[in-house]
Amino acid sequence: MKSVLQRFSGQQQTNEGPLRVVPVEGRRGLRQFIRLPWSIYRDDPAWVPPLLLERKEHLSKRNPFFEHAKCKFWLAYRGATPVGRISAQVDQLHLQRYEDSTGFFGLLEAEDEAETFRALMDTAETWLRDQGMRRVLGPFNLSINQECGLLVEGFDTPPMVMMGHARPYYGARVEENGYSKEKDLLAYRIDADFELTRAMRLGIKRAQKRVHLRPLRRSIFREELRILQDIFEDAWSKNWGFVPFTKAEFEHMGKSFKLLLPDDQVQIAEVDGVPAAFMVAVPNVNEAIKDLNGKLFPLGWLKLLWRLKVAYPKSARVAMMGVRQRYQNSRLAAALAVMVVEAARPPAVKRGVLSAEMSWILEDNMGMRSILDALGGVIYKRYRIYGKELT
Helix, strand or coil: CCCHHHHHCCCCCCCCCCEEEEECCHHHHHHHHHHHHHHHCCCCCCCCCCCHHHHHHHCCCCCHHHHCEEEEEEEEEECCEEEEEEEEEEEHHHHHHHCCCEEEEEEEEECCCHHHHHHHHHHHHHHHHHCCCCEEEECEECCCCCEECEEEECCCCCCCCCCCCCCCCHHHHHHCCCCEEEEEEEEEEEECCCCCCHHHHHHHHHHCCCEEEEECCHHHHHHHHHHHHHHHHHHHCCCCCCCCCCHHHHHHHHHHHHHHCCHHHEEEEEECCEEEEEEEEEECHHHHHCCCCCCCCCCHHHHHHHHHHHHCCCEEEEEEEEECHHHCCCHHHHHHHHHHHHHHHHHHHHCCCCEEEEEEEECCCHHHHHHHHHCCCEEEEEEEEEEEECC
């Protein structure tokens, strides 16, 4: 077999021969698994090559997700050429919370061939059955607290940081294998110069005596992470599919954000002196890495640093937001959500941010959707979670 190095240096390999699906083993297999999207999306102008270093880290034992989950990875080959990939996961935290014998698939990429999708999904499903699972949901890359959902609308624009991309044929190929919609996750785009409605301004005015807004205090970063995690898990605990972060997972994510985030893009709202809501807006790193082809060396890291610290991306993603449950059925809830966004907006605009993505939003989260609609937000991408019974 010719090496993967030859494949991605432009030397031609044969893709003739029967299809076979094999487990990912060793460094070569992992490298082929990570690099497969380069062949799937080579003529797709909307695709953003991920940083290879970050992908290796995500799939390494250093990812705290693997402390409570069992995973398996496979590649599909035609001859010597990788033409598809998939993962399957069993998450003990999900099973402890829901007791529903549900496993997950993810990291799905493949050529536009029914045979390839069928072989990959059959392989993942067989493994999940062997683990005692009776149902499968996906895609999750690797969990609901990471990148999830299959893009089914909005293929013509690049994905935001920590959001996925897909070929338009993926949805139909997944559905051919007996999968149906479980839940849609929405991505809203909103201009940075949005105007608050009269009702929003009145709500903020009423709340101002009780609410204090503040940015992230980097000098006590770990304590701040605990506050953010506490609000998030209270706010999201009744949402569809919710699984709490472990302490290690939240700290791992926090370390990544710490390198990217200005303090004023994390806003915490305190009600009567108690943290009650928060928002995290991440600069759209995908703008800065699109032309790096996944590589930080030898000069990619300098370009990335300059683009994040000097040029600054023109878009951002509100990746996390939450309001404590005790306020969610009150007028104060909407005011808190608007206030944390409004506090982060002026410094973002000053850096040159022109628009933001709010994602992901559950399709049935009508409270948040009504706020975004009122601010002029537009649904421009839709991600789908699919489900199937394992018989």
